[in-house]
Amino acid sequence: MTAEKEFTHQESLQLISQMISKAKDDYLGTGVTALMWGAIITFCSMVELLKMLFFPKLGWVDTVWWLTFLGIIPQIVIARREKKLRNYKGHDDQLRGGIWISFGAAIILMNYFVLRYNFPQPLAVYLVLYGIPTFAIGFGKRFRPMIIGGIACWIFAILSSITPDPWTLLYLAGGAQLAWFIPGLILRKRYLKVKKNNV
Amino acid sequence: MFKDLNPILHSQLRLAVVSVLISVREAEFTFLREKTNATAGNLSVQINKLKEAGYIDVSKQFKDNYPQTICKITPQGVLAFEQYVKDLQSYLDIKK
Numbered sequence: 001m002t003a004e005k006e007f008t009h010q011e012s013l014q015l016i017s018q019m020i021s022k023a024k025d026d027y028l029g030t031g032v033t034a035l036m037w038g039a040i041i042t043f044c045s046m047v048e049l050l051k052m053l054f055f056p057k058l059g060w061v062d063t064v065w066w067l068t069f070l071g072i073i074p075q076i077v078i079a080r081r082e083k084k085l086r087n088y089k090g091h092d093d094q095l096r097g098g099i100w101i102s103f104g105a106a107i108i109l110m111n112y113f114v115l116r117y118n119f120p121q122p123l124a125v126y127l128v129l130y131g132i133p134t135f136a137i138g139f140g141k142r143f144r145p146m147i148i149g150g151i152a153c154w155i156f157a158i159l160s161s162i163t164p165d166p167w168t169l170l171y172l173a174g175g176a177q178l179a180w181f182i183p184g185l186i187l188r189k190r191y192l193k194v195k196k197n198n199v
Numbered sequence: 200m201f202k203d204l205n206p207i208l209h210s211q212l213r214l215a216v217v218s219v220l221i222s223v224r225e226a227e228f229t230f231l232r233e234k235t236n237a238t239a240g241n242l243s244v245q246i247n248k249l250k251e252a253g254y255i256d257v258s259k260q261f262k263d264n265y266p267q268t269i270c271k272i273t274p275q276g277v278l279a280f281e282q283y284v285k286d287l288q289s290y291l292d293i294k295k
Contacts, residue, residue, distance in 0.1 A: 009290050019234065
């Protein structure tokens with residue numbers, strides 16, 4: 001691109017919208033953490049479902065859920081690395097960070113209440129929680145896959161309240177796929193494409 | 200009649216830089232280069248012109264022992280950009 005090249009008013013408007021859209025290409029991130037959480041929750045749900053269906057006495061299988069705590073370590077490492085590599089700051093970085101921190105706090109508190117009070121339908125509440133940051137960020141960024149993922153979590157939350165256990169775990173896996181794994185895949189593809197174009 | 204377009208902004212690279220900066224809170228020089236596909240020298244000159252006009256703030260810092268140039272649009276730059284877009288729109292409306 002050159003500085004003083006003559007260009008029409010129409011071209012000016014096109015350039016403005018092209019540049020704004022190029023800047024926004026980077027906004028939603030690399031998709032790695034979304035893929036990771038989508039995979040972890042789906043894996044844990046499916047292992048738990050298989051256990052409940054075929055090996056109900058194998059109590060130790062429940063420890064698979066510890067993966068959700070262990071996932072915090074790579075999450076921190078990836079977030080720090082991405083922050084270091086990012087060469088810009090968005091207008092709403094702090095807002096987005098705040099939304100995910102609130103979500104993390106809500107999930108930890110929810111785990112505490114589930115363990116302490118033996119909630120009757122905890123999966124429905126988890127799905128409601130999953131839907132909140134997903135929908136909020138998708139809506140704010142006009143990123144349709146996350147909007148759909150967030151709404152899907154809420155629909156699954158309703159369905160899980162009228163579905164017998166252990167089949168409710170399928171909704172949890174489905175919620176994780178639609179809210180995180182699939183949007184993560186789309187973001188990853190988009191990120192790699194943008195990166196390739198910038199090389 | 201329509202207003203004359205702001206000559207500082209009515210330049211392909213400077214307009215591209217300001218359009219990118221309006222979309223983010225702040226950006227490193229490398230980000231601007233990636234998005235505009237401009238050469239480092241040319242970009243540097245145009246950034247200086249925008250800085251002299253008071254449209255952007257430029258600060259230098261070190262990140263992992265490497266020098267870094269951070270650019271940020273100023274409130275004056277935002278106003279100038281908004282006025283530029285309004286002028287463009289009025290021009291295009293009159294032409295219709």
